[in-house]
Amino acid sequence: MSTVNHHPESSMLVDFSAGNLATAPSICVSAHLHFCNQCRNELLRLDQVGSNLMSEVEPTEVGEHLFDSVMSQIDQLPESDTAEVSSTSDMADSRYPLLVNKLINGSESVPKWRRLSRWLDVAQVTTGQNEYEVALHKICAGGKTPRHNHGGQEFTVVLKGSFSDEQAVYKEGDFLSCQPGDVHQPLGAQNGECICLSALAAPIELSSPFGFLMKPWLRINPM
Amino acid sequence: MLGFTIKLVDENEEPSKKTVLLSTEKRSDQWSMLLVSVAETRDRRAFSQLFTHFAPLLKSFAQASRHEGWFPGLSEDLVQEVMIKVWQKSASYNPEKASATTWIYTVARNCRIDMLRRKSNTQHLPLENEDFWHEADEETPVSLMRQKRSEDKVQSCLARLPKEQDEILRKVYLEGKSHAEASNELGLPLGTVKSRVRLALQKMQILVAPEFRDEIL
């Protein structure tokens, strides 16, 4: 039984189902789906909408040699090519979504934890785009991160453990969407570290006197 | 290897008999049968029947795209790419989860994203598009009967949607516009676009528990 309580809003799932969601938010939605049975079922039904719309269009005749061309390409296909990504980084975890492990192991430079404050580490991953900065965050047990303001949209999925803010407690699989202007202060749970995946659209402003500690996390580094 | 045996249901058969077949958890539409046949025995005749039916639909789907950088000349490339993927990936088709038409739609959507990404992106992304739709192994699909009911609901509701809801769904699914782009194009506030889509989805009973989804408009 799925215990996920926080989901992406339905318009994000629709854009995902239609194939219109940008890469970084898609990574977060996909990671959430790994944990969330409810959204997986919704996605199945959303795909039926796309499928129905596709099958009701007026068909367009295809070139007469197209079938032969497809068959000759099929005849030249190499035998199955299922190269599994071998786990190289200890940051990967078999309980994570496959795509998160692939991001960790397949990044151009191996992601490394960077200390941002006593309580918070960050590790950036390569995602082939610079609209969003995609990274893993690790909040220590009982950790207190600075209160911060979101200058840009941010999506977060909890991969392991839990944290809370003024609004709620977020557990494994939970999906958070912070809008520009939202202010919050994540607190790590007492019973263990918390690891999150996040995609951040633009720099965040600081609202804590200790805010300077946060800066490296917040700057977007075009890769 | 897939262990599904799928029976063809004669269109003239008694409706009561159809129900019996459905309740024994067999997907019985001809396209799903053909696709399973391609997966299990690499059946080229079945594949050619699928091609005859789907290629012209896929071409229209491709031509409907209004993505930046997309042009009509790409349409037959997309058709070829999708049909080759269908052949290659047919073993991963699970008729307990989706009809062949829905599965082929997802392949087409993914190929379209791949083609666009290849065109616009030269940077390193260590993911293939399929990774985004990778499913957990312990997946327990809803019963086929419930699924069939939901497929019918989607289909019959789509046909009766008010024009303004239908228009947006087509923009999103066929033209490939995001909610934000659709709102720009139609000159409507984003909230209006979102709520029209949500109304349509509620009618089709796609949103499981709308009371738990408190989006801000």
Ligand SMILES: [Zn+2]
């Ligand atoms: Zn969910």
